[in-house]
Amino acid sequence: MTHFAKKGCTTAIVLLLASSFLLTACGKTEATASASGGAPEVTELRYQGGVGSVTFPELADDLGYLAPLKLKFIGNTISGPQDIQAVVTGDTDFGGAFNGAIVKLISAKAPIKPVIAYYGVDENTWTGYYVLDGSPIKSAKDLIGKKIAVNTLGAHHEFVIKEYLHRAGLTTEEIKQVTLVVVPPVTTEQTLRAEQIDVAALGGVLRDKALERGGIHPLFKDIDLFGTFSAGSYVLTDKFIKANPNASRKFVEATAKAIEWARTTPRDEVVARYEKIINARGRKEDTSNVKFWKSTGVAGKGGLISDKEFDTWIHWLVNEGVIKDGQLKIKGLYTNEFNPFVNEKK
Template sequence: MSPTAPAARRLSSPASRRAFLTLVGLSAAAVGCGRATATGGSGQQTKKLRYQGTVGQVTLAELAEDLGYFGDVKLEWVGNTISGPQDIQSAATGQTDFGGAFNGAVVKLIASKAPVKAVISYYGVDKDSYSGYYVRADSPIRSAADLGSAKVGMNTLGAHSEAMLDIYLKRSGLSPARADKVQPLVVPPVNTEQSLRQRQIEVGVLGGILREKALATGGIRPLFSDYELIGAFSAGTYVMTERFLKQNPDTARTFVTGVAKAIEWARTTPREQVIARMTEIIGRRGRNEDASVLKYWRSYGVAETGGRIDDREFSLWTEWLEERGDLPKGRVDVRSVYTNEFNDYGKKQGS
């Protein structure tokens, strides 16, 4: 799931803008909905964290729980999501206790006065974990100049994939008028490869396991990747509401520190062992998923030790949104967006 949701150029149409605001433009009143308190009014901190998963994948939270890093805190799966903005909306409105999204989408949510905090990075971009923008091997598209009105399939609008597309078009020197002709479209990740091969789209955004599987099949080639554009960086964070953090500080600390430990476990453990552990997790949870694609997993891509958050992981996208005119200048103070308070792993590392 993927830096910020560029609601900018791509969301210029009323329909697109309304759809994006439905995902991340929540009012404070909307955030007040959901369960009244995380503690159920008993004064005792919750030991159960509701969350959304991803089909055929093991999230860092799920890995941390399986490794025993959460102690007596347990996860409660309430369904799956394919959209970061939708996932953090669910957390903000109290339907879940945490959610994760691209950092730009987090900025947008907080700019809309949603009282949430980013607490730890959970995915990023590196040489092994990146989103590639692929075309068919026989495609005439070789550069941004060849895109014309090409359809670009991605998991959701106004998030990581669209931001990278915008940056690519701008850096390639395309005028706003030419860039506006490129058409980002929502295509579920599990369908992107098929849609590309069947010529329903000209470019498909593929990452992680799905990218490796498609490359192994052959017949496609890269146009560019987010790693080529930006380099290594943490791209998305888990968020929790400020109310949850206030009412459940120990549980939050257990969760965040456990995820941090899982990040480092996955970073330092041989890849084959990580994949074996993930395969066992999928098999035990019984969601009727295909675990065979896990053999293509390479990295979670989190840049900082223990997933600790730095200003630059939000300032890049805040400034970009301001430049695009989608966010009023000065609306968001990046230091108010996140906290490392609950990450004991990072503190123990002296960072």
């Protein structure tokens, strides 16, 4: 799915009592790692959101997990690569993107560090690549010369589409003849039905709403290609982490706790909370999409990141000729050090 103002945060004079988080899930209480014992070095974190959706940091803020830190919304984005570029340029303090896009940016010497997974693929949360019923497109070969709508280039959808084409045996030249067209997610279904594109990438609530209306079916799905996995991570800059270790830890701890809250809380309660958050922020957004929310999609407990969730895309980019073999090592590429669940099994 789917990711600039000079840093000017004032130092927070806050006394943060050292404590440990307790999470209750399925009647069992699990002790998480204790807070770092120091006050966050900043008072707020700047970020980008998504129209009609709730991010895990926003959920953490609403649940009270993020305090004394506050979030400062600077605008919306539909692009993961753009979101993490905003972190690099200093317009935001954190941002999230598909792990493959993060690897590409790190390979270009961007000083960023993935610190927690925030979206992924499971049996309830996945993306399908849909065609109209009656479409002549039945296989990967049929996509030559056709148009596929994606939310942005260089991210999740592009990687999945190219992997599908590779596995089907298409040559590099044939793959170049499959055109990816950037279309805002909220208008992708309409664009497909108007036959302005041949295939539409649809996931989550937008997929389910489209399926309710009927007349479409998936050509392929990302879960069929890769199975269950965390697909994207939030990043901080190395500079931010070094200057603000307590704020970094607080951000990750709060987000991890929000992920587990969403994972273990009854679905109807999660949806109701999301609706409340959207209505309270007063951005004149439609809350109908969150009614289709099904799961976090995050594979690791509390957003823990695993080697394979980055190693897969390092090898993929090497095979694509985007980076050189050995250019990036998985060791030190990401960190789970701030995650309160780091010593627990996934």
